[in-house]
Amino acid sequence: MIGQLNSEIANVTMLPVEYGEGLQVLRYEVGQEYKPHFDYFDPTLSGSKQPLDEGGQRVATMLMYLSAPEEGGETTFPDIGLSVAPVKGNAILFWSVLPNLQVDPLSKHRVRSPLKVAKDHDQMDSPRSLGTQSPLLGSR
Numbered sequence: 001m002i003g004q005l006n007s008e009i010a011n012v013t014m015l016p017v018e019y020g021e022g023l024q025v026l027r028y029e030v031g032q033e034y035k036p037h038f039d040y041f042d043p044t045l046s047g048s049k050q051p052l053d054e055g056g057q058r059v060a061t062m063l064m065y066l067s068a069p070e071e072g073g074e075t076t077f078p079d080i081g082l083s084v085a086p087v088k089g090n091a092i093l094f095w096s097v098l099p100n101l102q103v104d105p106l107s108k109h110r111v112r113s114p115l116k117v118a119k120d121h122d123q124m125d126s127p128r129s130l131g132t133q134s135p136l137l138g139s140r
Contacts, residue, residue: 039109
């Protein structure tokens with residue numbers, strides 16, 4: 001299943017499967033959030049040298065919602081005034097680099113805390129196909 005999911009992500013992003021990182025599963029409880037951050041490795045910071053040398057730059061992120069809170073939990077892009085509500089079964093895709101491969105400072109994002117978790121919060125769906133039925137969002 002993970003191999004199929006990685007293949008579908010590669011198809012949507014048009015990036016080779018081997019460019020992808022391992023999948024991460026996060027589950028937010030009320031009060032938990034992800035502060036504003038970039039997914040790219042900042043080439044001006046010394047701590048970025050090793051990951052850039054070993055694996056290269058992160059160019060895209062896909063967030064898939066296996067569950068969704070009843071309220072809150074939006075992924076926001078504060079510098080462009082965009083907020084995406086989590087919808088169970090949907091995904092968003094955004095790019096961390098520009099077409100010239102320079103990092104995109106407008107890719108800064110955060111995940112707001114859920115204000116109220118769903119009653120079935122402990123039951124996550126398997127990701128569905130990323131075909132045309134799943135709305136995807138490009139960063140621009």
